Structures are given as C-alpha cells and as structure tokens.
Amino acid sequence: MTLKIFGIARSRAFRNIWLSEELGLAYEVIDIAPSDAHKDERLRALNPNARVPAIDDDGVVIWELIAINLYLAGKHRGELSADDAAEYGRILQWSFWGVTECESFALEALRHRMLWPEERRVEAKAIEALVALERPFAILNSELEAREYLAADRFTVADLNVASILGWAKAAGMDLEPYPNLKAWLSRCTSRPAARKAASMMR
Numbered sequence: 278m279t280l281k282i283f284g285i286a287r288s289r290a291f292r293n294i295w296l297s298e299e300l301g302l303a304y305e306v307i308d309i310a311p312s313d314a315h316k317d318e319r320l321r322a323l324n325p326n327a328r329v330p331a332i333d334d335d336g337v338v339i340w341e342l343i344a345i346n347l348y349l350a351g352k353h354r355g356e357l358s359a360d361d362a363a364e365y366g367r368i369l370q371w372s373f374w375g376v377t378e379c380e381s382f383a384l385e386a387l388r389h390r391m392l393w394p395e396e397r398r399v400e401a402k403a404i405e406a407l408v409a410l411e412r413p414f415a416i417l418n419s420e421l422e423a424r425e426y427l428a429a430d431r432f433t434v435a436d437l438n439v440a441s442i443l444g445w446a447k448a449a450g451m452d453l454e455p456y457p458n459l460k461a462w463l464s465r466c467t468s469r470p471a472a473r474k475a476a477s478m479m480r
C-alpha cells in the first residue's frame with residue numbers, strides 16, 4: 278500500500294513530502310488545507326488534534342510532522358538517517374531545536390508578512406519575531422562554520438527538518454547576509470532535486 282500523507286504542500290506536510298521525495302517513496306497526498314483540517318472526517322479519524330500533517334503508512338498512523346519524518350527516515354534507513362547512536366542523537370537534537378527554538382517565530386513573521394490578510398497583519402509583530410530569530414540564526418551560523426551539514430558529514434533528515442523552518446523566515450524577509458554559513462547551507466539544502474520537486478507542488 279502507498280504511503281498516504283494528509284495535508285497540502287503549502288502546510289507543514291511540505292516537510293513530509295520533501296522527505297518522501299528524498300527517500301524515493303511511492304506516496305499519495307490527500308489534499309486537506311489547514312483551514313479545512315478541523316472539519317475533515319478522514320483526518321479527524323487519524324489525528325485527534327485534527328491538524329495536518331498526518332500519515333497512514335500501511336496502517337501505521339503517525340501525526341506531528343517531526344515524528345513522521347523521524348519515523349520515515351528510521352524505517353527506510355540510508356543516507357538521510359543515522360549511521361550510529363551519535364548521529365541519531367544529533368538528528369534528534371537539531372530537529373527538536375528547529376521546532377522549539379525557531380518555528381513559532383518563523384511562523385509568526387510569515388503570518389504578519391504573507392499568510393494573513395493585510396488587515397490582520399501587524400508589521401511590528403513580524404519585526405519582533407525576526408529579531409527573536411537572530412540568536413538561533415547566529416548559533417546555527419557558527420555551528421556551520423566548520424561543517425557542511427548539521428548532524429553528519431552528509432545531508433540528513435535533520436537538515437531537512439531545520440531548513441524547512443528557516444525557509445519560512447527567509448520567505449518572511451529575514452536578512453541572511455549576517456549569516457553566510459547558514460545562507461550557503463540553506464541553499465545547499467533547498468536546491469536539492471527532492472526539495473525543488475516538493476516546492477513545485479506548492480503552486
């Protein structure tokens with residue numbers, strides 16, 4: 278049975294679609310927009326939170342996008358997953374760091390610059406959120422001084438998980454010039470064919 282991803286590319290499901298492309302999986306996207314998530318019975322039957330994304334992988338149901346990505350990478354192994362316990366620890370570390378230290382600020386900036394209708398946007402809130410990202414961005418920039426990728430000497434699911442969030446900040450107008458290592462890394466990640474394919478599904 279094909280992996281079913283519930284969500285749309287213009288939602289957090291993007292990160293699950295990107296990973297499925299990286300892994301060369303056969304998958305089907307069940308289009309559910311975030312605005313319809315709470316009333317979609319198919320989704321509610323899988324995810325008690327009624328949020329996208331969720332997956333049904335031949336009867337294995339998982340929600341929370343990071344859990345989905347760690348599950349898929351672990352199941353299918355290969356270059357994107359950990360080779361040993363140390364890499365696994367670093368993959369968890371960076372994946373959780375992205376969602377706990379960066380995601381809410383990146384989303385707040387995106388809402389006030391792009392996602393919400395003009396009348397709901399407050400520019401000061403966008404600026405405040407982007408300022409809050411300066412510290413984690415500086416940390417990431419300095420971590421990437423001596424290496425090309427976050428958790429290993431190659432692109433892993435950790436890079437995918439973090440790059441997707443930082444992509445939101447970039448789209449919201451975050452100036453990346455003070456962070457040259459981060460900027461180069463983000464471009465390495467998002468120029469991958471699988472990332473481009475997933476991005477093309479947003480249109």
Ligand SMILES: N[C@@H](CCC(=O)N[C@@H](CS)C(=O)NCC(=O)O)C(=O)O
Nearest residue numbers: 288289311314315328329330341342
């Ligand atoms: N912590 C969840 C958050 C999921 C989430 O907030 N999804 C949004 C779309 S990206 C959603 O479904 N919003 C609709 C709603 O909350 O009603 C995850 O990372 O998967």
